[in-house]
Amino acid sequence: MRRKRIYMDHNATTPLHPEVKKVMEKTMSVFGNPSSLHAFGRSARRLVEEARKNVASFIGAEADEIIFTGSGSEANNTVLSILTCSSRECSLKRGNRSDVITSQIEHPCILETSKCLEERGVNVHFLAADCLGKVNIEELKGTISEKTGIVSIMMANNEIGTIQGIREIADIAHHYGALCHTDAVQAVGKIPVDVNELKVDFLTLSGHKIYGPKGIGALYVRKGTPFCPLIRGGHQEMGRRAGTENTLGIVGLGKAVQMRAKEMGKEEKRLRKFKEFLKKEIEEKIPDVRFNGHPSESLASTLNVSFDGAEGETILLYLDLKGIAVSTGSACASGSLDPSHVLLATGMPAERAHGSIRISLGRENSMEEIEYTAEVLPQVIKKIRQMSTAYAKEK
Amino acid sequence: MRRKRIYMDHNATTPLHPEVKKVMEKTMSVFGNPSSLHAFGRSARRLVEEARKNVASFIGAEADEIIFTGSGSEANNTVLSILTCSSRECSLKRGNRSDVITSQIEHPCILETSKCLEERGVNVHFLAADCLGKVNIEELKGTISEKTGIVSIMMANNEIGTIQGIREIADIAHHYGALCHTDAVQAVGKIPVDVNELKVDFLTLSGHKIYGPKGIGALYVRKGTPFCPLIRGGHQEMGRRAGTENTLGIVGLGKAVQMRAKEMGKEEKRLRKFKEFLKKEIEEKIPDVRFNGHPSESLASTLNVSFDGAEGETILLYLDLKGIAVSTGSACASGSLDPSHVLLATGMPAERAHGSIRISLGRENSMEEIEYTAEVLPQVIKKIRQMSTAYAKEK
Numbered sequence: 089m090r091r092k093r094i095y096m097d098h099n100a101t102t103p104l105h106p107e108v109k110k111v112m113e114k115t116m117s118v119f120g121n122p123s124s125l126h127a128f129g130r131s132a133r134r135l136v137e138e139a140r141k142n143v144a145s146f147i148g149a150e151a152d153e154i155i156f157t158g159s160g161s162e163a164n165n166t167v168l169s170i171l172t173c174s175s176r177e178c179s180l181k182r183g184n185r186s187d188v189i190t191s192q193i194e195h196p197c198i199l200e201t202s203k204c205l206e207e208r209g210v211n212v213h214f215l216a217a218d219c220l221g222k223v224n225i226e227e228l229k230g231t232i233s234e235k236t237g238i239v240s241i242m243m244a245n246n247e248i249g250t251i252q253g254i255r256e257i258a259d260i261a262h263h264y265g266a267l268c269h270t271d272a273v274q275a276v277g278k279i280p281v282d283v284n285e286l287k288v289d290f291l292t293l294s295g296h297k298i299y300g301p302k303g304i305g306a307l308y309v310r311k312g313t314p315f316c317p318l319i320r321g322g323h324q325e326m327g328r329r330a331g332t333e334n335t336l337g338i339v340g341l342g343k344a345v346q347m348r349a350k351e352m353g354k355e356e357k358r359l360r361k362f363k364e365f366l367k368k369e370i371e372e373k374i375p376d377v378r379f380n381g382h383p384s385e386s387l388a389s390t391l392n393v394s395f396d397g398a399e400g401e402t403i404l405l406y407l408d409l410k411g412i413a414v415s416t417g418s419a420c421a422s423g424s425l426d427p428s429h430v431l432l433a434t435g436m437p438a439e440r441a442h443g444s445i446r447i448s449l450g451r452e453n454s455m456e457e458i459e460y461t462a463e464v465l466p467q468v469i470k471k472i473r474q475m476s477t478a479y480a481k482e483k
Numbered sequence: 484m485r486r487k488r489i490y491m492d493h494n495a496t497t498p499l500h501p502e503v504k505k506v507m508e509k510t511m512s513v514f515g516n517p518s519s520l521h522a523f524g525r526s527a528r529r530l531v532e533e534a535r536k537n538v539a540s541f542i543g544a545e546a547d548e549i550i551f552t553g554s555g556s557e558a559n560n561t562v563l564s565i566l567t568c569s570s571r572e573c574s575l576k577r578g579n580r581s582d583v584i585t586s587q588i589e590h591p592c593i594l595e596t597s598k599c600l601e602e603r604g605v606n607v608h609f610l611a612a613d614c615l616g617k618v619n620i621e622e623l624k625g626t627i628s629e630k631t632g633i634v635s636i637m638m639a640n641n642e643i644g645t646i647q648g649i650r651e652i653a654d655i656a657h658h659y660g661a662l663c664h665t666d667a668v669q670a671v672g673k674i675p676v677d678v679n680e681l682k683v684d685f686l687t688l689s690g691h692k693i694y695g696p697k698g699i700g701a702l703y704v705r706k707g708t709p710f711c712p713l714i715r716g717g718h719q720e721m722g723r724r725a726g727t728e729n730t731l732g733i734v735g736l737g738k739a740v741q742m743r744a745k746e747m748g749k750e751e752k753r754l755r756k757f758k759e760f761l762k763k764e765i766e767e768k769i770p771d772v773r774f775n776g777h778p779s780e781s782l783a784s785t786l787n788v789s790f791d792g793a794e795g796e797t798i799l800l801y802l803d804l805k806g807i808a809v810s811t812g813s814a815c816a817s818g819s820l821d822p823s824h825v826l827l828a829t830g831m832p833a834e835r836a837h838g839s840i841r842i843s844l845g846r847e848n849s850m851e852e853i854e855y856t857a858e859v860l861p862q863v864i865k866k867i868r869q870m871s872t873a874y875a876k877e878k
Contacts, residue, residue, distance in 0.1 A: 093522060093523070095515075095523055097515075097516070097519060097521065097523070097524075100515075100516040100518075100519050100524075101514060101515065101516040101519075101727060102514065103512070103514040104511055104512075104514060109511050109512075112511065113508060113511070116499055116504050116507065116508070117498070117499075117504075119496060119497065119498040119499060120490075120492075120495075120496065120808075121492070121495040121496040121691075123495075124492060124495050124496075124808070124810060125796070125799055125800070125803070125810070125811075126492065126799060126802075126803040126808035126809070126810070127488060127803055127806075127808065128488070128490055128492070128808050129492075129495075129808075157553075158552075158553025158554065158557065158698065158726065158729070159553065159714075159725075159726035159727060159729075160726070161714055161715075161716045161717065161725045161726035161727075162553065162557075162714050162726060164716070165713075165714045165715060165716070165725075195716065196715075196716040196717050196725070197714070197715060197716025197717065197725050197726070198716075199716075200715040200716050200725070201715045201716070204715055294727075296516075296727055301729075301731060302727050302728065302729045302730055302731065302732075303553060303698050303699065303727075303728075303729025303731065303732045304698065304729075318560075318713070318714075319554075319556055319557050319560045319592070319713075320556075320560060320592060320595040320596045320599055321556045321559070321560070321590065321591040321592025321593075321594075321595050321596070322556065322591050322592065330554075330556045330560075330591070330592050330595070331553065331554035331555070331556035331557060331592070332496060332554060332556075332689075332691055332697050332698075333697065334553070334554075334696075334697045334698025334699075334732075335697055336696060336697065336698065337697075337698045337729075337732075401520070404520055404521065405520070407521075408520070408521040408522055411522075413515075413519070413521035413522065413523050413524075414521070415519060415520070415521070416520075
């Protein structure tokens with residue numbers, strides 16, 4: 089095994105950027121409660137508001153349109169919970185707009201919350217995706233109505249990397265007077281994201297997917313959009329999310345987007361080359377493989393591939409023994425024996441979905457690591473297939 | 484002004500314990516997603532589970548009874564949101580137990596969530612408190628019924644420090660088949676807290692009140708207690724709180740409780756002496772003062788005092804100019820012009836409540852700082868009273 093382990097699971101989470109780490113180490117001594125009026129509080133407040141400006145400007149928003157949350161999941165839950173808002177003044181409620189349209193390939197936090205809304209009587213429609221992971225726009229047009237409150241479609245898929253046409257979806261939503269949310273956790277920091285170009289009303293992002301800390305996310309809420317807090321209490325985040333501000337996490341997120349703004353363009357080009365190289369190597373060296381997701385409209389760093397006659401989790405464990413970390417899909421679904429809901433939604437048979445792994449590259453990966461992976465993966469697949477009686481028999 | 488600022492607002496938040504800081508600095512390089520199956524994920528998982536054991540053992544719980552949350556506010560919101568659970572299997576729902584009993588002196592996150600539940604048709608009763616801040620137990624006995632789902636009373640008040648008899652409250656709740664929750668954010672780490680002695684079903688604690696990081700809290704949920712997640716999605720925290728685990732925050736919290744276990748007993752004795760000294764000095768040097776909260780059943784470190792003819796926020800700002808940080812009450816209510824809801828609930832007239840400050844001591848405070856404060860405070864009050872025409876006229 090190589091001495092240094094290779095991390096290729098950046099869609100699950102990323103290491104802290106050295107600059108983020110540096111600023112967080114410094115911030116550890118700033119401890120005042122940002123809501124306190126004294127000097128200790130004011131110092132912390134300044135850092136929080138500076139980070140808010142950074143996050144806002146990175147996605148073309150205004151600072152007061154950014155709410156810091158404890159995670160992307162919390163931000164996504166918050167958006168959907170607006171549908172159950174108890175306030176009589178809520179314009180969604182007044183307009184009797186309680187329907188939700190989302191897709192079958194969303195992150196579990198959107199899917200589970202949507203199912204919970206259904207139990208509470210909300211009408212939820214889950215759009216299908218095509219074999220490349222593109223959400224069915226015609227189905228959206230046929231389903232949306234004057235009763236639709238929120239259309240929530242993720243910008244880039246966490247498992248297969250397919251990028252949706254969010255602007256078109258937002259235009260359709262707005263044509264019917266509905267609000268548009270995009271879970272952009274996997275998109276922000278990898279492809280250009282501008283809330284005014286996308287025309288979304290809500291957008292979710294997360295710190296730990298972009299070399300920032302875990303435990304911090306942000307929700308963009310366009311000015312004037314109906315809103316209802318998920319976590320109530322203090323007046324923090326302008327009354328939209330209670331709880332003492334996580335200064336350290338917020339500062340880390342602020343630095344992370346700054347670094348992404350600097351590095352993203354060049355970096356994504358480099359990763360695209362790595363991905364294409366790896367794809368070519370796999371195609372040449374391993375028979376019976378299929379690449380999942382859209383060939384061009386997808387994240388530069390995400391490669392999802394299915395191997396006949398090999399189980400994803402087994403591949404993962406064998407690669408781990410060789411010092412290479414990949415995943416079988418969402419870390420949020422790890423340990424589940426079900427095949428990926430995303431791959432199933434693209435029409436893939438369960439058996440093939442079971443044989444899939446996700447390689448997601450990042451800023452510390454080197455060409456040497458890619459070459460090592462291209463060398464090891466064929467050996468691992470060969471070994472696993474030899475153990476698979478079903479695959480051996482077929483051949 | 485002194486060269487080093489004096490921090491006496493520990494009920495708002497605390498600085499990181501040096502040992503917590505050290506372990507967090509070390510943990511910054513452990514970045515794997517604790518839900519990932521590979522080596523990076525497993526390293527993070529180990530740290531998370533070790534911290535969970537620490538937190539559990541500190542309050543006499545089992546590790547799998549601890550759910551990590553993004554804050555104490557989130558934990559409190561989670562408990563109350565169980566009342567609106569949509570699951571048909573929920574035993575609270577099956578038993579038609581939807582009423583809530585709480586008190587008028589709770590933290591805003593309990594009060595606001597309770598008010599939100601009221602808007603959704605839940606029957607909420609807010610118990611009164613006496614002039615020392617003790618919740619009215621007779622009123623609880625007269626109000627509780629077979630329809631009560633949850634009784635939620637905070638263990639130690641954040642503004643006046645009064646400690647409630649949670650065990651008695653839990654016994655009453657259980658006698659009627661209701662669940663008992665205590666917001667112990669201000670109690671944990673300051674007084675002994677054992678969930679089995681208290682017999683509570685839910686207990687909330689927070690990292691940043693006990694020299695741990697902000698952005699991390701925990702909810703104790705007794706085994707077998709009905710539960711419904713507030714944040715849905717991934718299977719994290721055994722399906723009870725979705726979102727990638729905040730490894731850094733969790734590790735920090737785990738270390739913070741360990742340090743509290745070591746230092747708490749001795750430390751609280753020291754702070755009790757400081758508080759009594761300060762109280763005596765204030766009594767002797769400043770006329771027209773009243774101390775708020777219970778004289779004995781209260782936190783050793785919390786001193787809440789009202790000064791006739793001086794406005795709390797003005798006192799805070801003048802002390803800040805002298806390098807001393809105190810507060811007028813909850814940081815979560817800072818910036819609000821309303822007098823403290825806690826002081827009003829104890830029957831204090833609004834004018835006197837307006838003239839109150841909270842001094843909350845902590846582990847870095849020295850006797851020299853206490854003496855300096857005892858010297859400066861009378862000067863500040865005198866100056867403010869001289870500017871107050873109403874106070875001057877009265878005298």
